[in-house]
Amino acid sequence: MEISHIEHIGIAVNNLEESIKYYEEVLGLTCYAVEEVADQRVKTAFFMVGQTKIELLETTDPEGPIGKFIEKKGQGMHHLAFAVKNIEAAIAEAEEKGVQLIDKAPRKGAEGLSIAFLHPKSTVGVLTELCENKNSK
Ligand code: ZN
Numbered sequence: 001m002e003i004s005h006i007e008h009i010g011i012a013v014n015n016l017e018e019s020i021k022y023y024e025e026v027l028g029l030t031c032y033a034v035e036e037v038a039d040q041r042v043k044t045a046f047f048m049v050g051q052t053k054i055e056l057l058e059t060t061d062p063e064g065p066i067g068k069f070i071e072k073k074g075q076g077m078h079h080l081a082f083a084v085k086n087i088e089a090a091i092a093e094a095e096e097k098g099v100q101l102i103d104k105a106p107r108k109g110a111e112g113l114s115i116a117f118l119h120p121k122s123t124v125g126v127l128t129e130l131c132e133n134k135n136s137k
Contacts, residue, residue, distance in 0.1 A: 001090040007083040007113075007131045008046075008053035012066050013075050016058040020045050023054065037110050042066050044110045055081075055110065079117070081129035087114050090130050094118055106132070 013019040016034070023029045029047040036043045041064030045056040057078060059067035069078060084090040087106045095101055100119035109115035112135050118128040 001093050001130075002085040003082045004085065005083050006052045007081040007129075008055045009077065010055045010057055010079040010081060010127075010129070011076065012069050012073075012078040013056050013058055014070065016043055016045055016056055019056050019058075023047050023056070029054070033111070035110050036060065039107060040065060040109070046110070079127040079129050081115070081131050084130050084132055087116060087130055087132035090132075091116050094122075094130075099123070111135075 011019075020031050020034075023045075024031060029049065031045050031047055033046045034043065035046075041061040042057045042059055044058075047054040047056075057066045059065075059070065061067055062071070066078065091101065091104065091106065095104070099122040102117035102119050103115070106114040106116050109129075109131065111133075113131045114134050115129055115131050118130070120127045
């Protein structure tokens, strides 16, 4: 598949507001957006670092994917997201190569991106997200 860059790194946090403080006051980054993604039952906060973003994720539901992740592993790095040229083609290629898919078709993520997750069992232990920005086309 054609990957152009790391789109973002997703980090699961207990408390979005407290976590934003660390990124702003210690690291000196600026939170440019806070958005709730109902589909994934999370509230997200975004920081730009070069062309890569940091996405903080706080669950809005203990039974949601981030709620379950934090219960099992505590807060910390949750997923790695790659920007791809064509998400449908990237999903098809991953499937063809035997990767276990979480999403067989793209769905809508934060910032209006089309996203799909690959299962960490097939990606050497890192939950992997593919993203295509169809807004800019
Ligand atoms: Zn993400």
